[in-house]
Amino acid sequence: MWARASLRHAHTRNISSKPAASRSSSYGPAAAILGIAASYYFFSPDVSRAAPTVEDQVLSPTYFTKCSITSNENSGPDTRLVTVTVPAKSIPSTSSLHPIWSVYIKDDAIQVERPYTPLGGIDSDGRMRFWIKKYPRGEVGRWLHSKIVGDVIELRGPLQTWRWQPDTWDEVIMISGGTGITPFYQLFHSVISQMPTSSTCFTLLHSSKTEDELPPPAILDSLISYAKEHPSNFRVRLFVDTPAADIPEAQTGRIGRVDIERSLRKDVSSSTWLGRLLGQTEIPDLRQRKVLFLVCGPEPMLNAIAGPYGRNFSQGPVGGALAELGCRTDQVYKL
Numbered sequence: 556m557w558a559r560a561s562l563r564h565a566h567t568r569n570i571s572s573k574p575a576a577s578r579s580s581s582y583g584p585a586a587a588i589l590g591i592a593a594s595y596y597f598f599s600p601d602v603s604r605a606a607p608t609v610e611d612q613v614l615s616p617t618y619f620t621k622c623s624i625t626s627n628e629n630s631g632p633d634t635r636l637v638t639v640t641v642p643a644k645s646i647p648s649t650s651s652l653h654p655i656w657s658v659y660i661k662d663d664a665i666q667v668e669r670p671y672t673p674l675g676g677i678d679s680d681g682r683m684r685f686w687i688k689k690y691p692r693g694e695v696g697r698w699l700h701s702k703i704v705g706d707v708i709e710l711r712g713p714l715q716t717w718r719w720q721p722d723t724w725d726e727v728i729m730i731s732g733g734t735g736i737t738p739f740y741q742l743f744h745s746v747i748s749q750m751p752t753s754s755t756c757f758t759l760l761h762s763s764k765t766e767d768e769l770p771p772p773a774i775l776d777s778l779i780s781y782a783k784e785h786p787s788n789f790r791v792r793l794f795v796d797t798p799a800a801d802i803p804e805a806q807t808g809r810i811g812r813v814d815i816e817r818s819l820r821k822d823v824s825s826s827t828w829l830g831r832l833l834g835q836t837e838i839p840d841l842r843q844r845k846v847l848f849l850v851c852g853p854e855p856m857l858n859a860i861a862g863p864y865g866r867n868f869s870q871g872p873v874g875g876a877l878a879e880l881g882c883r884t885d886q887v888y889k890l
């Protein structure tokens with residue numbers, strides 16, 4: 556999943572972005588695995604070695620800013636929606652923010668920082684809302700879950716996770732698992748929902764293990780209702796391992812090649828005249844089309860063994876399907 560940025564020292568104390576130990580699942584190891592060549596790791600600024608804490612300045616990746624926890628709500632078995640409010644003087648101008656971006660949040664008790672993606676960016680009152688998962692022995696996630704309204708935390712950013720380029724793609728297929736939906740929600744909030752007449756068609760394929768683990772209504776409701784209003788611009792498909800009783804949009808099963816194939820727009824121009832007459836279309840060669848796949852999810856969903864889209868990715872369930880479909884490596888970006 557999200558490749559972890561390097562971090563060495565902050566101020567006079569060591570701050571680590573490294574997991575506590577080597578792991579076999581979830582973000583820790585997934586983050587440690589570098590995705591395709593243009594991964595976040597290589598773009599992250601190497602400024603954190605001595606990042607001080609600064610007051611009354613606009614947010615910056617080069618120093619930490621003290622912010623308040625203004626809400627912390629349960630949103631599922633291991634997740635919470637946490638709102639952090641930035642002081643008025645530290646709110647960056649919206650023109651300086653380009654989706655998809657994240658911030659590093661520092662657990663100052665143990666001097667460890669981790670990146671998190673503000674769902675709706677930052678609003679004019681300085682609020683940033685995060686959907687955060689805690690892992691049984693994970694450090695910062697568990698610490699953030701324990702924060703209460705009024706607590707002060709430190710963060711630095713914004714850091715560019717990946718940058719949206721307008722007028723570049725005909726289709727964007729986003730594939731996420733668990734809290735891997737957060738960068739795609741930010742893209743939805745800041746870009747997709749702002750351009751309903753865009754010629755780019757976006758599809759989100761999201762998977763969670765159970766219905767309870769699906770993103771909360773604060774995330775899902777706007778995605779689903781926008782998809783209903785703008786079906787030619789945005790589509791959402793939800794997947795769960797076991798049948799979902801309360802979310803009719805969720806289908807049972809895992810995201811595979813057939814689902815990815817079905818998400819692609821059919822190309823009328825490449826169909827035969829008889830096919831067109833019968834309303835049939837064909838899926839053209841992906842290498843000839845401006846289709847981008849953005850993927851973000853837990854390691855088992857994305858990775859298995861080494862391959863062209865990045866170490867461990869192309870033979871996994873998702874990467875394998877993309878390889879079979881003939882995607883070029885520059886059409887796949889692993890966040």
Ligand SMILES: Cc1cc2nc3c(=O)[nH]c(=O)nc-3n(C[C@H](O)[C@H](O)[C@H](O)COP(=O)(O)OP(=O)(O)OC[C@H]3O[C@@H](n4cnc5c(N)ncnc54)[C@H](O)[C@@H]3O)c2cc1C
Nearest residue numbers: 557574582583670671672687688690692693694695696737
């Ligand atoms: C750009 C970016 C944006 C991100 N945005 C989000 C977001 O919006 N929301 C979100 O939830 N996450 C997000 N992440 C992931 C996040 O940064 C962290 O990686 C994640 O929260 C786990 O960090 P942690 O400190 O809680 O767990 P870690 O301490 O890193 O542990 C991770 C895993 O290792 C296991 N583990 C920990 N200690 C041990 C041990 N001693 N022995 C064995 N196993 C152990 C844990 O159980 C867990 O499974 C993002 C990542 C990136 C790179």
